[in-house]
Amino acid sequence: MRRFPVVRTCLGASVLIGALTAAAPASAPLVALSRIEPGLYQLKEVGSSAPPKSLCIANAAVLIQLEHPDANCSRFVIDDTPDSATVHYTCPGSGHGRTVVKIATPRSFDLETQGIVNRAPFDIDMQGRRVGDCDPRKAALR
Structure with a gap:
């Protein structure tokens, strides 16, 4: 009956590996964001x-x-589905x-972000729409 301790050890190792894997997605690509097509986007603040x-x-x-x-920054992924992160x-x-990105199509999304930057609060709600191609080396906000 020594199989049970082996199974218990393997199960414990699986749980540990699962816990380590669950902590890893902060650096892994997010499913929702992987749906956004690269290119030039216009970001319009709602209202x-x-x-x-x-x-x-x-x-x-x-984003x-x-x-x-x-x-x-360190990141903690709260939610990541095909339509939202x-x-x-x-x-x-x-x-x-804290940022929430909701994917409407591969070329459009809604983004809500709020928090503190340099001791000042921010709360921004915007819509992003792809408007064309761009040089990916110029990924700066203009």
Whole structure:
């Protein structure tokens, strides 16, 4: 009857590996964001009369930290489905945020992000629409 301790050990190892795998998705590509087609996007703030901003998206992960673009942040994936991703991130010394991206089509999305940047709060709701191609090396917000 020594099979049970072996099974229990294997099961314990599987649970540990599962726990480690569950912690890993913060650096793994998000399913929802992988659906966004690379290209030039216009980001229009909902309810604002300001002109839209342009963003060249080579990797849609840039959308998670729009207010902390160059910060080295840790991320915690709250939800990731084919249609939506929710991520909380913390940037030591710069602040933190929570971003929700809802995919309408591979060329359009809604984004809600809020948090603290440089000791000031932000709360932004915007829509992104692909408007063409761009040079992926120029992925800066304009």
